[in-house]
Amino acid sequence: MPREKLDKPSVEEALTRLEGWALALDGLSIRRTFTFKNFSEAFAFMTRSALAAEKLDHHPDWSNVYRTVEVALSTHDAGGLTELDFELARRMNVYARG
Numbered sequence: 001m002p003r004e005k006l007d008k009p010s011v012e013e014a015l016t017r018l019e020g021w022a023l024a025l026d027g028l029s030i031r032r033t034f035t036f037k038n039f040s041e042a043f044a045f046m047t048r049s050a051l052a053a054e055k056l057d058h059h060p061d062w063s064n065v066y067r068t069v070e071v072a073l074s075t076h077d078a079g080g081l082t083e084l085d086f087e088l089a090r091r092m093n094v095y096a097r098g
């Protein structure tokens with residue numbers, strides 16, 4: 001999976017095909033807040049996402065409060081967004097659907 005930084009038009013195009021995520025104000029990450037029925041569902045989502053992150057060798061910046069999970073994805077090594085961020089975001093959207 002490529003780790004080259006995507007240019008702004010590519011980021012904007014990828015975002016139009018990605019439900020629920022927004023570009024951070026600084027343009028360096030994409031963000032989404034997921035809300036679940038309860039803590040167990042939130043934590044199950046985090047477990048699945050963590051395993052996917054390990055497989056991709058690409059890891060979320062996230063925090064969990066009770067039944068919400070706030071996620072920011074960026075590629076620190078590239079100093080911005082890459083295809084890996086969008087791949088992990090797509091997988092997280094699938095896991096959130098249950």
Ligand SMILES: C[C@H](O)[C@H](O)[C@H]1CNC2=NC(N)=NC(=O)C2=N1
Nearest residue numbers: 057058059060074075076077078
């Ligand atoms: C050496 C290792 O591949 C890198 O440090 C990876 C690990 N996971 C990572 N995750 C994220 N989100 N960004 C990175 O730049 C990154 N780099």
